[in-house]
Amino acid sequence: MSNSRIRMVAATGMSALALGACGASTGTSSVSHQTANVAYAGSLQLLNEGTIGPAFAKTSGYGYLGRGAGSFGLVKEIVAGEITPNVFESIGAAPIAELEPSKTSWYVSFAASPIVVAYNPHTSYAPTLAKISQGTLPISRLFSLLDGKGFLLGRTNPNTDPQGQAFYEMVELAVRRMHLPSSLVTGILGALDNPAEVFSETSLEARLEAGQLDAASAFQSQAIQLHLPYIALPAAINFGNPRLAKDYASARLTLTDGAVVHGVPLLVDATVLGHHDARAADAFVRYQLQSLGRRAFIHAGYTVFKPIFVGADVPRSVRNAD
Known part of the structure; x- marks a missing residue:
């Protein structure tokens, strides 16, 4: 076989x-x-x-x-x-x-299932991530945390996976909508297929559960099924509402082969x-x-x-x- x-x-x-x-x-x-x-x-x-x-x-x-x-x-x-x-x-x-x-x-x-940021409850960043999840810290704090030195983030490859595309586009939309520094996009994500944080979709959450990552891209449904704590994102950037298709389409991503893709509802x-x-x-x-x-x-x-x-x-x- x-x-x-x-x-x-x-x-x-x-x-x-x-x-x-x-x-x-x-x-x-x-x-x-x-x-x-x-x-x-x-x-x-x-x-x-x-x-x-x-x-x-x-x-x-x-x-x-x-x-x-x-x-x-x-x-x-x-x-x-x-x-x-x-x-x-x-x-x-x-x-x-x-x-x-x-x-x-x-x-x-x-x-449909929106993009969320799932996190390991035992990471040293968990208390801060929990406060963001609960709304006691602003959602903008999440993106400065993801950009922090030493923070271990996982995501999938945009070249092969729609979740990978949506997560990349989500960060872009968040930076624009929240008027955050544009440098955060590169700081958080790096190269499109950044080997330090890109994993297969079927192994990503397992790595998170094992403590190899502090947080990871996930669909809300995955986080619920795996009983992982997660941060829900605003509808304007989570790609989970079909009615916001035109807004999501404003996100733009160029893949490694030169193809240009736009955000779509998940x-x-x-x-x-x-x-x-x-x-x-x-x-x-x-x-x-x-x-x-x-x-x-x-x-x-x-x-x-x-x-x-x-x-x-x-x-x-x-x-x-x-």
């Missing part, structure tokens, strides 16, 4: 449970031997492997296989033919757009790729739009809203999920 296959779900520590549930389901059910092979943004790993995947397999009779990583990194693997999922879930629609029209022509948005978007095991793939997306899936997202700290369908050829079973 290749290393890329081994990496599919190992980081959660729950993949054996998920795959075991899938095997039990397909072994006891005769309805189908199809599998929902899901490539998803790394921030969905805890939810997909611990809750959604096993529950879907148990209730549907289909198999489930998951792989979590940065959304843009997954797109590159899909385009290169290195992986062949039949479901793709990203944070923000930009990664899905890179798969159109050859792989898909539609997607559905159904949940929505969970899902689509089906190709025709392999299409019934299982459709069923997985449909499951997340129905009551059991929606409740799981809410419990995990996401804001769930009425599904928004974009594009052509949305499967009828998915569009009529309610």
